[in-house]
């Protein structure tokens with residue numbers, strides 16, 4: 304089985320992040336890292352490779368020049384090669400146009416399974432797997448906490464607010480994962496040293512047959528027109544125990560579906 | 563000339579730093595308190611290839627070099643020294659003698675599992691009667707047919723008694739040399755060999771999650787082919803091993819010294835006294851500035867020694883300089899950091915308290931500070 308893992312470079316969510324004056328993510332001044340959940344997607348792919356169920360794992364990234372750092376990091380975890388779609392005209396893309404670029408890039412690759420994160424840690428739109436499924440005409444199983452492969456049959460435990468549901472599909476398919484699926488491996492020293500030698504193919508829009516005005520800021524289907532900082536945390540709700548404290552606590556937790 | 567790291571070195575350092583803060587820091591206090599060996603952390607470091615860092619890929623090593631090992635040790639020791647010394651001793655004392663001096667058969671037999679971190683090996687040089695004067699070994703090995711018969715004892719041996727320890731390389735007197743001095747050789751003794759007893763764990767001041775044992779040899783027989791390298795080369799072998807090992811200990815000490823800086827910077831900003839953060843006091847600022855100077859110069863010293871070793875230049879003196887300076891720095895920084903932490907600095911649950919306990923051994927192990935001074939002076943032609 305051939306797997307393609309989608310990987311995105313994002314500003315480090317542990318540090319201060321900013322928007323540029325046009326309300327796109329300021330990637331130039333940020334400290335950029337691999338979107339955290341993408342590591343779970345890579346781990347899922349590598350676990351299948353380790354189990355002998357995948358014979359090729361490719362990393363696919365759409366991003367500026369410096370996204371190659373993230374590609375190296377991803378490759379150090381074990382994948383065999385990478386494809387980097389890089390074109391200045393892509394800057395300012397919305398999720399929908401990005402999915403068009405990814406779908407076109409996937410069209411140039413062989414795959415049985417496309418793995419990605421359920422959402423990125425920057426935009427957190429959470430719709431990529433669905434859009435790719437639609438564009439590629441294959442099943443999209445989203446929000447997976449477990450994935451098993453049996454020949455051409457994929458079984459996914461989809462995490463929901465109340466528990467999980469089981470979905471099946473046959474390959475080829477797109478599966479998006481949550482961090483509950485696995486614990487990503489740390490890159491090994493061998494993996495780090497091998498990453499430099501692994502092939503990275505760079506593709507431009509013209510390689511993909513896409514017109515520049517269909518993507519990027521020009522083709523975007525949505526545009527951020529205003530942004531405000533997150534309001535400060537509210538004080539929270541205080542329960543004073545006058546004999547009924549436990550009940551009040553339990554009721555609160557139940558109302559929030561924690562119990 | 564500069565000491566900037568390559569892309570690979572940076573990526574390795576970052577990966578180990580992440581592992582240390584995410585995986586080691588949350589659990590090591592408990593291991594330490596219980597005096598337990600952290601098998602799960604060792605296994606994960608094995609998967610990361612840290613135990614195989616300086617070894618060739620044909621033995622399942624990572625194909626890196628000794629400096630990469632040092633970078634990993636520094637990052638681990640920023641958080642904890644028990645895990646760091648476990649790796650240091652496993653690689654530089656356990657596997658390295660076999661890698662450097664072993665026959666092809668010995669390398670093929672022992673190295674792959676050591677490189678993968680699935681097994682550990684130890685190096686037994688120090689004896690109850692003396693460590694600094696390692697040439698005065700009393701342990702004896704006599705060739706009887708095709709077997710060595712070993713009698714004697716070793717003490718303070720790191721990694722000698724874990725569940726995954728496969729062998730200890732011991733130095734023993736195997737005869738008298740042409741110059742009339744004792745002939746010393748190194749012999750591989752697999753754990754579990756009849757006549758080889760591993761003692762109880764010591765109760766130690768520090769490095770409490772690391773394994774340190776006394777070893778006893780009572781008519782212990784191993785095959786003649788377990789001789790490591792040439793007969794009579796034991797002394798020269800361990801001098802080489804210890805020279806390199808000092809760079810690794812310097813890296814570990816640098817990590818501890820830097821960990822003290824990092825913890826102190828954080829605490830000085832958080833802790834308030836007299837209505838303001840303690841870091842607003844010049845007394846604290848200067849203490850931390852001095853700590854940073856010591857940590858940074860320690861790093862430069864070990865980078866330099868490692869660079870000389872990599873360039874195959876003489877590095878002995880510089881390894882001793884680095885070890886002496888960095889272990890001093892570690893002790894000084896741990897003393898200062900516990901002071902910055904006040905009463906909390908005296909509580910075992912505070913990381914700097916653990917660093918304080920872990921630091922003293924750095925002035926003792928792999929050559930005491932006095933021995934480093936002797937070596938430096940001798941190399942300068944004094945005395």
Ligand SMILES: Cc1cc2nc3c(=O)[nH]c(=O)nc-3n(C[C@H](O)[C@H](O)[C@H](O)COP(=O)(O)OP(=O)(O)OC[C@H]3O[C@@H](n4cnc5c(N)ncnc54)[C@H](O)[C@@H]3O)c2cc1C
Nearest residue numbers: 685686687688692693694718719720926927928929930932
């Ligand atoms: C936790 C731990 C782990 C260890 N792990 C290992 C291991 O894995 N393998 C191993 O072989 N050993 C190991 N050691 C032993 C360690 O290397 C020795 O303790 C060290 O070399 C000092 O030897 P010693 O303890 O016999 O002290 P001694 O040699 O008895 O020295 C006592 C004091 O005398 C000083 N001194 C000695 N000779 C001179 C001199 N000529 N001039 C000036 N001062 C001198 C020393 O500096 C020291 O201050 C370990 C020790 C510890 C505590």
